[in-house]
Amino acid sequence: MKTPFYNKLAYIGLYLAILCLLSVLAFHFPEYLSNPQLRDVYDVNQLRLILLSSLYLAFGMGLIALIFSRKKGLALATVLVAAAATVLGGSAVEVQIPIQQKPIYLSLDLIILDLLFMSLLFVPLERIFYLRRQRFLREGLAIDLSHYALNHLLMGGVFVLIVWPGNWIHQHIFQDRVPHLTQQMPLWLQVLGILFIADFAQYWIHRSFHKRPRWWQFHKIHHSTMKMDWLASSRLHIGDVIITRAFSYIPIVCLGFSQAAVQLYLPIVAVQALFVHSNVRFHFGLLRYILTTPVVHHWHHSSDPKALDKNFAVTFSFIDVMFGTFYAPRVWPETYGLYREKISNSFMKQLVYPFVEQLRKPKA
Ligand SMILES: [Zn+2]
Ligand SMILES: [Zn+2]
Incomplete structure (x- = not known):
């Protein structure tokens, strides 16, 4: 023993x-x-x-x-x-x-259930199919967990901010003008439709987060992680979470997808977001040109100059192929993190960082 x-x-x-x-x-x-x-x-x-x-x-x-x-x-x-x-x-x-x-x-129940089910899924997966041997109590884990805790505990308020723009646009512009054809589609097709439409919207928001200097101050926190695993996906500034999800939600609500389809979509995208960050060696060969697999998103986090501003899609990598932002050779990246930039390793400093930077920097 x-x-x-x-x-x-x-x-x-x-x-x-x-x-x-x-x-x-x-x-x-x-x-x-x-x-x-x-x-x-x-x-x-x-x-x-x-x-x-x-x-x-x-x-x-x-x-x-x-x-x-x-x-x-x-x-x-x-x-x-x-x-x-x-x-x-x-x-x-x-x-x-x-x-x-x-x-x-505070949405403490969300944290408990999410941590319980996601760790049941990802801890054994990463133990068996690990890409790199790394300790569970790894470097940067405390920061990832702090962002995770804040973003989940405030989910009640965050949720209101996420759905508000979509609901407003639907109510004031789209309602009664859009035939609810989507609700007549089979459920699986609606879920597939939401996955694509939300990822398409997410692609452009994510790309903007990289290209617009002011937006980048929020998103660079996600790219400051040096070790990839399922919990690295949690390192997101709360402003990044609200903006990305709010924009992704607008087409979903405006196209009138059913609540049942939305409720099926949410756990799928939650697991997919964690999976692409996870410390697993699944390559998926040519499938990576269609679906965002761990190797594709690992390259998104690489500090290799060849991979900068690539692979914005979280679900369908063919969106990156279509718009010329796909980069995923068969090998895995060797280095992760920011390219020629630094950010504090303190959670509180990361939280205020984008706002401090807005004040400090001249208008872009
Ligand atoms: Zn990014
Ligand atoms: Zn990521």
Whole structure:
């Protein structure tokens, strides 16, 4: 039996125990710590079951690690955090229905569910099919997680800003003038249509973020990552997130796609965005000329001058092929990050950086 295995068990157990503790807090204060739109989608009883199983699992991992692991402190922390989650009510916390939703709230439930499902998918994938061996607690992880936490916790407010321009244009310009042919299409075709239209819009916004100096101050934060993996996708300035998604949403709402299609599209694009950043060695051969695969987006993050301002599409790389911005040789890039530019490694400084730069620089 190898010790490192038990150390990993302690890390995974602690991660799970923290998610459990956060879940219990969200159950206690749903009016402050959960997203009302998301609550309509999930089944609370299923979440209670997942929470209960996760608590057992975290306890079990903590206890095994306590006996066999050398990281006794980490193992003890796992057991204590899981115990705290249980003492605070565990999966049995009563929720007062109806929930008196507060106008200002944090989408903690989104973070917990997203982290749980995405780590279940990507951690094993990157362990088995890794492109480069890198520690999970890698350089820059804290910054990525900070951007991730902020962008997800404020999703309630961010969501309002994302859908507002699209809904306004639809209501004041397009409504009743656009025949809702899209809703009569089969669901799979609508999802495919949204994937293409949103990516087409995203392509031009992304290209603008690279070409316009003022916009670049926001987007260069995404390009400051030196290590690629699924969490590197989270390093996005909140302004970048709002602008990109708002513009991508405009054609979706104006063309009248059904809500069912939009709800199917969202998890697909979320997984795809993480997948193209992930530390996996999938090449996909000639398919990379049609679909954006990890090698295509890894080149987008490369600091190699040949790859600068290339590969803007996130889903369909043929959009890049069409507009002459495709660059993805069969080999993987060797260096990542900004080209001849620097940015602070502090999350707070990155957050204010674009605004400070706007004041400092003359108009472009
Ligand atoms: Zn970019
Ligand atoms: Zn990226």
